[in-house]
Amino acid sequence: xxxxxxxxxxxxxxxxxxxxxxxxxxxxxGVELEEIENWQCCGGAFSMGEDEIASKLSSVRALQYAKExxxxxxxxxxxxxxxxxxxxxxxxxNSDFAFKANNYLAFDNPYNGETKVIHYLExxxxxxxxxxxxxxxxxxxxxxxxxxxxxxxxxxxxxxxAMDDAENPSIMEDFIKAIGAxxxxxxxxNECCGGYATLEDKNLVNKKxxxxxxxxxxxxxxxxxxxxxxxxxxxxxxxxxxxxxxxITELLAEAxxxxxx
Amino acid sequence: xQRIGVFVCWCGSNIAATVDVKAVAExxxxxxxxxxxxxxxxMCSQAGQDLIKEAIKEHKLTGLVICSCSPRMHENTFxxxxxxxxxxxxxxxxxxIREQCSWVHKDKAIGTEKAIILARAAVAxxxxxxxLTPGESEVTKRALVIGGGIAGIQxxxxxxxxxxxxxxxxxxxxxxxxxAQLDKTFPTLDCAACILTPKMVEVAxxxxxxxxxxxxxxxxxxxxxxxxxxxxxxxxxxxxxxxxGCGLCTEKCPMKKVPNDFNLGMNNKGAxxxxxxxxxxxxxxxxxxxxxxxxxxxxxxxxxxxxxxxIDYTQKxxxxxxxxxAIVAATGYNPISLDKFDEFAYNQSKDVITxxxxxxxxxxxxxxxxxxxRPSDLKHPKTIVFVQCVGSxxxxxxxxxxxxxxxxxxxxxxxxxxxxxxxxxxxxxYVFYIDVRTxxxxxxxxxxxxxxxxxxxxxxxxxxxxxxxxxxxxxxxxDLLDNKQLKIEADLVVLAAAIEPDKxxxxxxxxxxxxxxxxxxxxxxxxxxxxxxxxxxxxxxxxTCQGPKDIPETVSQAGAAASxxxxxxxxxxxxxxxxxxxxxxxxCNGCSSCERVCPYKAITYVDKEFRMPDRTTKVRRVAFVxxxxxxxxxxxxxxxxxxxxxxKGFKSKQIMAEVDAICK
Numbered sequence: 001x002x003x004x005x006x007x008x009x010x011x012x013x014x015x016x017x018x019x020x021x022x023x024x025x026x027x028x029x030g031v032e033l034e035e036i037e038n039w040q041c042c043g044g045a046f047s048m049g050e051d052e053i054a055s056k057l058s059s060v061r062a063l064q065y066a067k068e069x070x071x072x073x074x075x076x077x078x079x080x081x082x083x084x085x086x087x088x089x090x091x092x093x094n095s096d097f098a099f100k101a102n103n104y105l106a107f108d109n110p111y112n113g114e115t116k117v118i119h120y121l122e123x124x125x126x127x128x129x130x131x132x133x134x135x136x137x138x139x140x141x142x143x144x145x146x147x148x149x150x151x152x153x154x155x156x157x158x159x160x161x162a163m164d165d166a167e168n169p170s171i172m173e174d175f176i177k178a179i180g181a182x183x184x185x186x187x188x189x190n191e192c193c194g195g196y197a198t199l200e201d202k203n204l205v206n207k208k209x210x211x212x213x214x215x216x217x218x219x220x221x222x223x224x225x226x227x228x229x230x231x232x233x234x235x236x237x238x239x240x241x242x243x244x245x246x247x248i249t250e251l252l253a254e255a256x257x258x259x260x261x
Numbered sequence: 262x263q264r265i266g267v268f269v270c271w272c273g274s275n276i277a278a279t280v281d282v283k284a285v286a287e288x289x290x291x292x293x294x295x296x297x298x299x300x301x302x303x304m305c306s307q308a309g310q311d312l313i314k315e316a317i318k319e320h321k322l323t324g325l326v327i328c329s330c331s332p333r334m335h336e337n338t339f340x341x342x343x344x345x346x347x348x349x350x351x352x353x354x355x356x357x358i359r360e361q362c363s364w365v366h367k368d369k370a371i372g373t374e375k376a377i378i379l380a381r382a383a384v385a386x387x388x389x390x391x392x393l394t395p396g397e398s399e400v401t402k403r404a405l406v407i408g409g410g411i412a413g414i415q416x417x418x419x420x421x422x423x424x425x426x427x428x429x430x431x432x433x434x435x436x437x438x439x440x441a442q443l444d445k446t447f448p449t450l451d452c453a454a455c456i457l458t459p460k461m462v463e464v465a466x467x468x469x470x471x472x473x474x475x476x477x478x479x480x481x482x483x484x485x486x487x488x489x490x491x492x493x494x495x496x497x498x499x500x501x502x503x504x505x506g507c508g509l510c511t512e513k514c515p516m517k518k519v520p521n522d523f524n525l526g527m528n529n530k531g532a533x534x535x536x537x538x539x540x541x542x543x544x545x546x547x548x549x550x551x552x553x554x555x556x557x558x559x560x561x562x563x564x565x566x567x568x569x570x571x572i573d574y575t576q577k578x579x580x581x582x583x584x585x586x587a588i589v590a591a592t593g594y595n596p597i598s599l600d601k602f603d604e605f606a607y608n609q610s611k612d613v614i615t616x617x618x619x620x621x622x623x624x625x626x627x628x629x630x631x632x633x634x635r636p637s638d639l640k641h642p643k644t645i646v647f648v649q650c651v652g653s654x655x656x657x658x659x660x661x662x663x664x665x666x667x668x669x670x671x672x673x674x675x676x677x678x679x680x681x682x683x684x685x686x687x688x689x690x691y692v693f694y695i696d697v698r699t700x701x702x703x704x705x706x707x708x709x710x711x712x713x714x715x716x717x718x719x720x721x722x723x724x725x726x727x728x729x730x731x732x733x734x735x736x737x738x739x740d741l742l743d744n745k746q747l748k749i750e751a752d753l754v755v756l757a758a759a760i761e762p763d764k765x766x767x768x769x770x771x772x773x774x775x776x777x778x779x780x781x782x783x784x785x786x787x788x789x790x791x792x793x794x795x796x797x798x799x800x801x802x803x804x805t806c807q808g809p810k811d812i813p814e815t816v817s818q819a820g821a822a823a824s825x826x827x828x829x830x831x832x833x834x835x836x837x838x839x840x841x842x843x844x845x846x847x848x849c850n851g852c853s854s855c856e857r858v859c860p861y862k863a864i865t866y867v868d869k870e871f872r873m874p875d876r877t878t879k880v881r882r883v884a885f886v887x888x889x890x891x892x893x894x895x896x897x898x899x900x901x902x903x904x905x906x907x908x909k910g911f912k913s914k915q916i917m918a919e920v921d922a923i924c925k
Contacts (some may be wrong), residue, residue, distance in 0.1 A: 160662055168603035187606065187728040218730075 003123065004066035004073045004115075005033035015077070015229035021249035022076045022120055024258045027178035029128045029136060033074060036065045037059050042083040046197065051101050058085035062102050066109040069176040072127070076120040076249065078228035082153040082161065085117045089160045118152065119246065121171050121227065122163060130178035138257040140180025146251070147184040147221035148172030149212060151231045152192045166190065172225065176247065179255035188215035206238040213241040225251050263388050266297040266322040267380060268313055270304035270329040272359055277302075278442045279363040279372040285328060288377045292384045296320050305335050310342045314556040317346040324352045324387035328380050330359040342364040348535075349392030350513035351839065353908055356383040378923055385922035389915045393839035398889045400486040400835055401586040402426065404826050407769065408591035410438020411457060411812060412819045414464050416589050420657060421469035423564025428583065430492055432474045432765065435540035437461055439595055442523065442617065444624040444631075446812055447676045454480070454626070462539040472864035473581070474542055481588070481772040482862060484890055485799030485833045488585045498547035498555065499533070506543030508535055510563035519551045521628070524621045527636060528628035533563045533572075537626060545571070587826040588773060590783055590795070591803040591819070592766045596758035597652045601661040605651065605756055610729040611637040613754045616647075616670065618676055633685060635753045638732065642752035645681060646736045647674050647692045648724045652759035654695060663759045663780060668809035670757035671698045675711040677755065678725055691718045691749060693738050701811070720747070727754055766806055771884030774860065774892075775800045783807050793822040801825050840910035841891035842883040842898065846871075848905035851882035855906050857895035863890035864897060 011019035040058035047055050062084065064075035069160045075081045091098045092113030102110040118126065124133060134243050150169055158166035169190060173183035193212060194205030213235055224245045226232050235245045253259040267289040271277035274531040280910045282300040289298045291479030297320045301309050301908040304327060316322060325348070327339045340350035358376040366372040383740035404420050406413045409431030429436065440446075441461075443453035464470050473492055478490035514531030521530040523537055527555040532551040536544060543562075553560040553573055564572035596615050607613045612620070612635045626890070635642045649670050665854045678690045697719070699705040711717045724738040736749040760783045775795040776784040781804045788792040793802050801823040804815045829835075844855070846869065856864045870878050884897075884906070898906045898913065907913060 159658065165601070165603065167601070168608075185728070187609075187730070191726070215728075215730075 001155035002032045004071040006075040008077040010229040018247040022255040025252045040229045042080045046086040056087045063115045066115045072115045078153040081119045107182045135179040138254045143179040146176045147216035147224045150190045184221040186215045188212045193231045209234045210239040219246045263324045265294045265324045267326045269300040271302045276363040281373040285376045326383040328356040328358045329763045351393040354383040356380045382919040382922040385918040395839040396837045397834045401584045404587045405585040406589045409436030410593045411440040413591035415819035416823045421467045424828045428471045430473045434546040435536045447672045449704045458539040465541045492581045494579040499545045500571045502546040513566045524628045589801045592763045592806040594760040594805040606727040608766045642855045644689045644750040644751045645753045647755045649694045649757045651756040667759045677710045678717040679711040681716045768812045839891045841888045842886045846883045846903045849883040854900040858896045858900040
């Protein structure tokens with residue numbers, strides 16, 4: 001099976017591992033991530049301005065690409081996924097926005113939100129199935145206590161992202177169980193790491209990230225996993241609590257025996 | 262040929278502002294059969310009614326068309342005018358040119374044109390109207406109250422006081438409802454049990470009242486004045502008339518691990534139990550899910566210790582059928598489930614509780630004997646945070662919680678906060694609120710006392726997250742007046758969960774054919790003028806099943822519902838609705854389609870002898886409508902494939918004539 005894949009800029013630079021293992025693991029599990037031709041930056045953050053169109057056009061282009069291929073549109077980066085999903089929601093529900101975006105892009109067939117946008121975790125859960133991951137796990141991470149860090153972009157706004165209960169999610173914990181490890185549920189798992197505020201207020205981000213890491217550690221975790229490059233950056237950069245942070249795809253690769261040392 | 266009079270009402274400026282009423286009256290003059298047409302400022306007024314009566318006399322009218330407001334408003338008024346003047350009331354048609362015309366149009370030309378068309382349709386119908394006479398039915402002089410909380414108890418007491426028989430059906434083993442679980446009541450702070458239990462005893466001892474506890478209504482048939490109701494009396498495995506309520510069995514029961522639902526699961530009880538000391542009826546009940554004797558046939562200890570010999574492990578559910586003249590729904594409320602509000606950590610920490618759980622914690626008969634100890638470690642909480650509007654006043658977009666205000670939370674939270682500070686002055690008490698709403702007699706004074714005399718910290722703003730950390734709860738919230746983010750280290754967090762109608766209400770509404778709103782509250786017949794009646798005749802509403810309300814309001818409404826029931830039961834006979842289904846036996850082919858769709862079970866089939874054209878006779882199976890049961894919904898007329906079924910007063914021919922007149 002093939003799906004359209006939107007890697008995003010960070011996965012081509014700082015988060016190469018997130019990208020590499022996403023492709024390898026998916027392939028092992030029977031899904032080829034087919035990179036969209038000529039994709040452009042998602043914009044990094046979804047603009048809340050109702051009349052903001054230009055910054056969302058690259059997403060619409062990616063969505064249209066997947067529609068023409070009749071494929072799911074998959075991304076791993078929480079920020080890219082958030083922008084793609086929210087843009088798609090606008091294309092479905094805001095006719096004024098859809099009309100203007102289509103006018104700009106002048107496709108042969110207008111795009112009206114037909115593509116199904118899913119995050120890599122949803123690909124694992126809903127398309128591949130956690131059972132299949134369990135079957136393919138060769139290195140079950142039995143003794144590992146792992147804290148899933150969702151951050152904010154993966155789950156919210158919950159009505160639009162519609163992946164899981166934003167206040168009590170379980171998709172990453174179920175993933176952790178599937179690869180044989182023990183999930184650690186801790187209160188800060190769906191709180192913000194500080195995000196882009198790191199550019200102007202390092203102290204604030206240090207505080208926010210510190211709360212997350214301390215909370216995970218105090219609840220007994222050995223490791224934090226995340227899907228978001230910015231979350232990983234903030235957690236690693238801004239705090240001295242000693243707990244490693246890895247990408248979900250790295251961990252999956254380890255479990256599937258695909259990790260290169 | 263009918264002699265029809267047309268009367269166009271201005272309704273002050275309600276109609277006249279967007280409909281040229283004179284033009285309507287003028288245009289209708291030329292309709293066939295119309296011999297008189299006029300307009301008047303207020304047709305429903307005494308002067309307007311006299312005008313109609315005069316015209317009937319002078320022009321020898323046989324049918325009337327009133328162009329006015331909705332028939333729901335004044336159809337009965339004008340039918341009465343007709344009857345007073347010797348015309349059959351069903352010869353009156355209303356053309357609704359207010360709700361369906363003047364109120365929805367802005368352009369006078371369009372409004373006028375539409376009013377004329379609506380009036381023409383009504384004239385076309387009157388031509389085909391025939392006089393109808395309603396039948397009469399007896400009234401069963403007994404009322405049923407469904408729900409035995411304070412609403413049901415008060416309604417039953419008031420009906421019984423007027424000398425009528427009344428039955429209460431309560432699903433729990435005891436009556437008393439939510440009020441029995443409360444500690445104190447606002448704004449007077451008298452103890453809930455002290456004012457409720459005398460009423461419970463009174464209702465139990467009243468010879469006009471029967472209480473079916475641990476029972477459910479399973480089927481409702483019939484119609485106003487003549488309901489037939491099936492009540493399932495669940496097996497409690499204890500003979501109600503033999504048990505003395507001594508409680509010995511509840512002490513000896515070896516099964517001690519049954520969550521005590523009366524204390525909201527905060528402590529345990531035995532498999533055989535009496536919910537609380539003042540329960541009515543005070544008899545034991547066995548929970549079959551936990552009783553070893555019922556599950557495995559081993560134990561039988563309660564039967565051995567019972568000196569009265571009341572235990573009966575072989576008891577079965579029993580169905581009782583009874584007739585009633587009126588039914589009152591008093592099914593009450595429950596706090597909503599907090600599963601969708603995990604930001605408050607209700608499911609993660611034992612020390613995050615609901616306000617109802619707080620009531621039990623402070624109640625002398627509760628799990629801690631009234632000493633305020635937090636559930637996790639039974640320590641006295643030094644800092645308590647109350648969060649209001651948990652699940653109330655949610656935006657429709659939030660896909661969780663309720664849009665409405667639950668109404669009682671502001672007051673009970675003020676009560677909890679005040680009582681905590683009064684009993685434990687060393688405790689810091691915070692209340693997060695969106696707004697404090699205290700309309701009610703002595704309500705605002707009460708809240709001010711909590712703030713001013715008892716030093717409760719009221720913070721305008723909502724809590725975003727509750728984080729269990731060690732033995733503390735970190736409450737993250739915002740203070741909107743101070744524009745600050747707050748973090749409070751609390752020992753106990755109390756959530757004022759929204760209230761919603763009891764889950765049984767939806768099922769009951771279907772049985773009663775009573776309507777509900779989108780929140781599953783029962784709808785009243787008119788929000789202002791008929792607040793305790795359901796739109797379905799003979800069904801009345803009492804208490805929170807109709808909308809959130811506090812105890813004083815519930816008691817007033819319970820009394821109002823009772824007075825409506827008494828008014829109904831005081832009548833010996835009821836006039837029915839003559840607009841009921843009627844089957845043309847010659848056209849009926851006996852297919853049973855109508856019988857299947859009839860929601861009131863008003864249609865049966867009978868074998869009837871018919872004379873054939875060749876003078877032989879033949880027995881055919883044909884539909885028969887019980888006119889006393891039929892509610893005139895018209896479902897059968899649509900289902901009938903042969904066109905035999907018709908609704909009196911709304912025959913297909915009449916409706917088609919209206920459509921033709923509109924399309925002309």
